[in-house]
Amino acid sequence: VVARSDVQVFLDADRTKEACGPKEFMRPGTPVNELQRSGPMSQVVILDANWRWASKNECNGVQNGPVWIVSDAITTDYPARKTR
Numbered sequence: 001v002v003a004r005s006d007v008q009v010f011l012d013a014d015r016t017k018e019a020c021g022p023k024e025f026m027r028p029g030t031p032v033n034e035l036q037r038s039g040p041m042s043q044v045v046i047l048d049a050n051w052r053w054a055s056k057n058e059c060n061g062v063q064n065g066p067v068w069i070v071s072d073a074i075t076t077d078y079p080a081r082k083t084r
Contacts, residue, residue, distance in 0.1 A: 001029055001030060001032065001075065001076075001078045002026050002027075002028060002029070002030045002073050002075075003028055003029075003074070003077075003078045004028060004073045005026075005028050007025055007026040007070060007073045008025060008026075008069070009024065009061065009062060009069055010067060010068040013039065013041040013043070013068050015041070015068070019061025019068075020057075020059035020061055026046070026052065026069065029049075029078060029079075030047070030050055030052065031046075031047040031049055032045065032074060033045045033047070034071075034074060035066055040070055040072070041068045041069065041070060041071060042069060042071040043067070044067060044069055044074070045066050046062050046067065048062060
């Protein structure tokens, strides 16, 4: 899942084309399936479980296929486990 609130979604690994509107951010806790990595970026399929881009905020870039996000935003430890 995505664990940060400042994660933008791009159509390319070079971050030249935003997948949605300007400065659109993913919601923390959004599940993703990582397909590949390129430098600091990961190509992912997003499961819009938090309905971030449904109806009023529709984003075809997210709904039509894989997109790119920063790799360090992805974790399997969400919410973070407390350490003793």
